[in-house]
Amino acid sequence: QVQLVESGGGLVQTGGSLRLSCAASGSMLSINTMGWYRQAPGKQRESVATITSGGSTKYGDSVKGRFTISRDNAKNTVYLQMNSLKPEDTGVYYCNAYNILFKTYSWGQGTQVTVSS
Secondary structure, eight states: OEEEEEEEOOEETTOOOOEEEEEEOOOOTTTEEEEEEEEEEOOOOOEEEEEEETTEEEEEEETTTTEEEEEEEETTTTEEEEEEEOGGOEEEEEEEEEEETEEEEEEOOEEEEEEOO
C-alpha cells in the first residue's frame, strides 16, 4: 500500500503560480504512473497530468503549456508546477499512484487550489 501526501495548495491571483508536491511512502516497487487530478465544485474529477517512472508525461488539454509535472524517483515525490493560473483551475488537487502489479490506485487526501479573478 502506498500513502500519498499532497502539499503546496493555496490562494493565488489570476496569472500567478503554485507548485504542488506529492510525497509517497510505502512500497513503491510496483508503482509506475503517478499523476495529478483535480475536482472543481459540482464537477467530475479530471486528469491534469501524469508521469511514468520513465518520465513520459501527458497533460489535459486545458493545462498544456501552463503546467509541468515532474518526478524525483529518489525522493518518491511528484511535483506539479502551475503557471499562468486561471480561475477555472480552482479545485481540489489529488495525487494518484498506479500499482501495475495489483492494478490498483492510491489517492492522497487532496490540496485546495483557489485562483481569484
